[in-house]
Amino acid sequence: MTKIKEGYKNEKEIFLEHIQKAGLRRTAQRDLILEIFLKTEEHLTSEDLYWLVQKQDPSVGHTTVYRTLKLLTEAGLAREVRFGDNKTYYEHHYNHEHHDHLICTECGKVVEFFSPEIEAMQDATAHKFGFVPTHHSLRLWGICEDCQQTTHESHPSMASGAQPRVRVKTVVGS
Amino acid sequence: MTKIKEGYKNEKEIFLEHIQKAGLRRTAQRDLILEIFLKTEEHLTSEDLYWLVQKQDPSVGHTTVYRTLKLLTEAGLAREVRFGDNKTYYEHHYNHEHHDHLICTECGKVVEFFSPEIEAMQDATAHKFGFVPTHHSLRLWGICEDCQQTTHESHPSMASGAQPRVRVKTVVGS
DNA sequence: TTTTCAATGCGAAGCATTTCCATTATCGGC
DNA sequence: GCCGATAATGGAAATGCTTCGCATTGAAAA
Structure with a gap:
């Protein structure tokens, strides 16, 4: 062992x-x-x-x-x-910190992040409306640093909101 | 007219x-x-x-x-x-404020809410990772006030994460 | 009015996921 | 170690949502 x-x-x-x-x-x-x-x-x-x-x-x-x-x-x-x-x-999921996702609409790159502040406000919001929160899903879409620099030919496969096959994983605590 | x-x-x-x-x-x-x-x-x-x-x-x-x-x-x-x-x-979408959703896992009720603070932190988070944010999706699940009071027989239709047909709409600014 | 080509609507196809069900295999009891 | 009840498996078929292909219809520019 x-x-x-x-x-x-x-x-x-x-x-x-x-x-x-x-x-x-x-x-x-x-x-x-x-x-x-x-x-x-x-x-x-x-x-x-x-x-x-x-x-x-x-x-x-x-x-x-x-x-x-x-x-x-x-x-x-x-x-x-x-x-x-x-x-x-x-x-x-087990032994992995909870996190949310930041997704590039150009290349499909996925960055994982965690924001205690946002988490806290989510819970506060749920309670404000009388809910006992169980779980949540937060996804932010945007254009990543790399894609901002390249010319604006969006990938054909992404044209209508499609997602790419390969995802870049990047775990960053915060 | x-x-x-x-x-x-x-x-x-x-x-x-x-x-x-x-x-x-x-x-x-x-x-x-x-x-x-x-x-x-x-x-x-x-x-x-x-x-x-x-x-x-x-x-x-x-x-x-x-x-x-x-x-x-x-x-x-x-x-x-x-x-x-x-x-x-x-x-x-047009002429309607942007909002997120709070969903009851028991009865499927959907409450719409808007939190400028959360919005601001989302943008800040995106920028922190070099992203130019375009849009996002935030969903909070929990048990609503009504369902907390009733006995804990969860609705059959919700048993495996299924969603109900009828949604209660509640718009609340914040 | 004519001409062009976008829009329509039907059925069929796609795609991810689930169901059916006959067969196989696990595991508690003998 | 062998049985027997019944959970698990896997292939095909079914499902549910969405899109495509294509012949026909119709909007609007000429």
Whole structure:
């Protein structure tokens, strides 16, 4: 039991706990999907994960990946995010700080940020209207530094609000 | 030209202007769809609008409603909103203050709010990361006052994050 | 009025996601 | 270690929202 794997181990334990508590069963597919999910960088779709899983076990189907991602979300290991392209992306949730997203409308770059001030004001706003806040989603769109400097030919794939396939992840605390 | 209709008139003018500027054509269908859209309360899907239009002109098809809503959005008369149920809702945009949404996870009630402080901090955050902000989406989920008081049987239709059909609109400035 | 080409509306296609269901596999109990 | 109940799987089919293709219609410039 090396020190390095401890992070993974914990998440696997969380998963097992959730599985047992819900009266579900541990399967090789779920183990594999979790393992591969844990190794990824953030913001991948069920489809993305499906292809990664395929490489190791071509017998796994789309359906199982969808179902397992939902399971991981329930277990608190994954979080669903949408960027407006009608796809559901997933990112790590357990042991990861909560954050919001800043998205470049030109190149699709995604910057993750966290602002305690904004968080506090959101909670205050919810309470002001009598709500007990549970969660939220804040997305800011704009043009990133790089894209401001290049000539204004917007990418064809972005023309009608479409999002690019590749996302640059940049985690910045604040 | 009565005073009362001036608001509508303006929006129709905006639409015509947009139509002409883009080299498009004015049609009876577009006029009808705009007219009905203007009369609605907020947060309706293309499908919702389609049925309203059907009542007055059964010959109009889904496609035209979709296309026209997109047109209205480009013209700045409508705004697309998503509440997480994979449907695109539209709300009035022209002559309506920008606002964000507070959504009850129990009954689906939607409260619209505006917080200049949060807006300012969002812009500041974008700039901090070198972005020129264009637009944003902020949604807060929680349990509304009414639902906090009732017993905790969550509505079946909301069980897996589904959204209700009927939305209560409440505009509150702040 | 003629001409041009945008707009329409139907059905079909796309796309992400879910459902169906027969088959397979887990896991508690014997 | 073997059974048996039943959860899980995966492939195909279905779903729900949205868009496309295309033949036809119609707006508006000439």
